[in-house]
Amino acid sequence: MRAVCTCVNSNQEALASAVRRNIDAIVRMEADYTRQRSCSDRIADSIGDFSGSMPFVVLHIVFYGTWILVNLGIVRVAPRFDPFPFMLLSMVVGVEAIFLSTFVLMKQKRMSQRADERAHLDLQINLLAEREMTLVLQMLQGISTKLGVPTVDEEVKELAEETPLEVVAEELQKAMAPEGGEN
Numbered sequence: 001m002r003a004v005c006t007c008v009n010s011n012q013e014a015l016a017s018a019v020r021r022n023i024d025a026i027v028r029m030e031a032d033y034t035r036q037r038s039c040s041d042r043i044a045d046s047i048g049d050f051s052g053s054m055p056f057v058v059l060h061i062v063f064y065g066t067w068i069l070v071n072l073g074i075v076r077v078a079p080r081f082d083p084f085p086f087m088l089l090s091m092v093v094g095v096e097a098i099f100l101s102t103f104v105l106m107k108q109k110r111m112s113q114r115a116d117e118r119a120h121l122d123l124q125i126n127l128l129a130e131r132e133m134t135l136v137l138q139m140l141q142g143i144s145t146k147l148g149v150p151t152v153d154e155e156v157k158e159l160a161e162e163t164p165l166e167v168v169a170e171e172l173q174k175a176m177a178p179e180g181g182e183n
Contacts, residue, residue, distance in 0.1 A: 033114065041110060048107035051100050064089070130163055 037045070050056055067089055069075040071082045082088040137160035144151050151157065 041106070044103045044106040045110070047100075047103040051104065064093075127165065134160060134162060
């Protein structure tokens with residue numbers, strides 16, 4: 001019983017070690033990516049992050065609420081400078097919307113590029129894993145043949161063959177195409 005526990009513990013430690021290495025590698029890659037951003041990218045990201053936060057909402061409620069209350073004459077902390085219908089306020093809101101949408105679009109573009117990079121990395125890893133599994137199945141078939149163990153499962157034989165990526169991609173495209181065949 002003790003040997004089984006020791007084996008399970010060492011497997012968990014090995015798994016934990018492998019997981020830790022993977023996590024460390026991901027953290028390093030993300031830190032490198034963050035560090036390599038340009039100054040304008042960092043500024044745009046900071047503005048994008050702040051504009052999507054509750055403090056941003058509160059700041060706007062206070063700022064625009066104060067603006068309206070001052071210009072309606074309800075709060076007399078400053079002279080009225082933008083009487084109703086608040087044309088200056090409308091202009092400020094419009095200009096702010098232009099800049100905020102630009103910063104958000106810049107951040108989204110960068111996030112999309114990063115997602116594409118990750119998708120390409122995933123594809124490379126998946127293709128490598130598929131190739132490795134094909135080789136393992138081929139080796140297993142060779143060992144089975146050498147030992148005289150029959151392999152009757154057709155699916156195993158099929159999986160042990162090379163997977164032509166282009167054919168799979170073409171079939172996927174056909175399957176996902178709309179009824180009329182238009183893209």
